Amino acid sequence: MEALAIKTAVERGCSLGWRRIICESDSQIVVDMLNNQRLDGVSWHLALMVRQILSVCSSLESVSFCHIPREWNTVADCLAKWASENGDGWDISGRGELPSDYRGILERALLEDRTM
Structure with a gap:
């Protein structure tokens, strides 16, 4: 769900014309996957979602993913x-x-x- 929320937020930001996005999430695992682009040992569904997020982000000037405590x-x-x-x-x-x-x-x- 955290990855889906990030994907939806990034897509929404792009549709609004945003070129720089800072995304905060309380899911350390998802943030690490997005920052390190390492998908070893994760479910295919989560790996697909992370790849989709990274694909959308490739059109941005800058994007950062930050972990914040719940x-x-x-x-x-x-x-x-x-x-x-x-x-x-x-x-x-x-x-x-x-x-x-x-x-x-x-x-x-x-x-x-x-x-x-």
Whole structure:
């Protein structure tokens, strides 16, 4: 799921015309695979996903993949939960489009991020 989220985010950034992307993930394994491009011993499905991500990234001026601890990833966890509950075809461009309970979680998480 982490690799799929990264692939979707990078594709979305490219579709918006972004040329430089910094991608943060709490999956150390996926970040290491993307940074080192070593796919030894991983499932074929994950290897395929990583290759697809790297292919999309080849058109960018710069891209970096950074690991962050899960506890620093509250906002992403909130958005991932909302997306998983809302199925395919969702697209948000701002906090105002989220249901109020998720908006509250995001507001608190963003406030906490600013105080770190």
